[in-house]
Amino acid sequence: MFSPPPGAIAVIFLSGRSAADPEGYGEAAAAMELAASRMDGYLGIDSTRDGDGVGITISWWRDEAAALSWRDDPDHARIRDSGRAVWYDWYRVIVATVDRAYGWTRPTGDD
Amino acid sequence: MFSPPPGAIAVIFLSGRSAADPEGYGEAAAAMELAASRMDGYLGIDSTRDGDGVGITISWWRDEAAALSWRDDPDHARIRDSGRAVWYDWYRVIVATVDRAYGWTRPTGDD
Numbered sequence: 001m002f003s004p005p006p007g008a009i010a011v012i013f014l015s016g017r018s019a020a021d022p023e024g025y026g027e028a029a030a031a032m033e034l035a036a037s038r039m040d041g042y043l044g045i046d047s048t049r050d051g052d053g054v055g056i057t058i059s060w061w062r063d064e065a066a067a068l069s070w071r072d073d074p075d076h077a078r079i080r081d082s083g084r085a086v087w088y089d090w091y092r093v094i095v096a097t098v099d100r101a102y103g104w105t106r107p108t109g110d111d
Numbered sequence: 112m113f114s115p116p117p118g119a120i121a122v123i124f125l126s127g128r129s130a131a132d133p134e135g136y137g138e139a140a141a142a143m144e145l146a147a148s149r150m151d152g153y154l155g156i157d158s159t160r161d162g163d164g165v166g167i168t169i170s171w172w173r174d175e176a177a178a179l180s181w182r183d184d185p186d187h188a189r190i191r192d193s194g195r196a197v198w199y200d201w202y203r204v205i206v207a208t209v210d211r212a213y214g215w216t217r218p219t220g221d222d
Contacts, residue, residue, distance in 0.1 A: 002203075003203065010123065046125055048159055048160060049159060050160055056167040056169065084215060084217075089216070090217065091215055092215075094114075094115060094121065095209070095210045096121050097208050101203065103203040103204065104203075105201040106129075
């Protein structure tokens with residue numbers, strides 16, 4: 001189970017999808033994730049969206065410099081412009097530094 | 112649009128729901144949210160879950176002390192135990208400190 005280390009950066013993206021262009025959005029979302037994963041300092045991504053179109057995506061970065069490189073990446077900027085033009089009604093971005101992390105997984109019954 | 116101030120604490124809860132007990136889960140989730148909102152230092156909550164049962168909930172707290180009070184709240188602890196017993200297959204918790212935040216909302220067409 002992936003766990004970001006203390007000092008890692010969380011870029012939290014909360015958004016409300018418009019009803020427009022589901023195909024184009026799906027393609028762009030996949031392209032964004034691929035582009036992010038190729039950046040130096042990328043640690044991982046978690047993403048979910050409910051039936052009302054409200055989504056939370058968190059990308060995890062090694063440090064502030066890596067998060068800023070992603071913010072300033074030209075491919076990212078271009079897709080972001082399309083997001084404002086077509087796919088989103090609103091979004092919020094919160095950048096935060098990881099203090100601690102832990103997790104739990106249900107034990108399997110076969111022990 | 113709510114925006115947490117720098118220095119606020121994000122408690123990020125990622126989880127996979129089991130198929131068990133949807134009614135009990137819904138009631139407990141609502142009770143959790145109400146209990147959190149009554150805590151000193153509570154700033155807000157964002158939550159979404161997709162069709163596969165993967166959810167992200169972020170509660171926002173004024174400072175570390177407020178986030179720790181919530182972690183140690185007895186009602187919270189009791190519901191957390193039920194979560195492990197019944198409702199979740201896995202979860203991850205990441206605690207992070209807000210560095211900066213910004214947002215965007217689609218301009219209305221009537222200006």
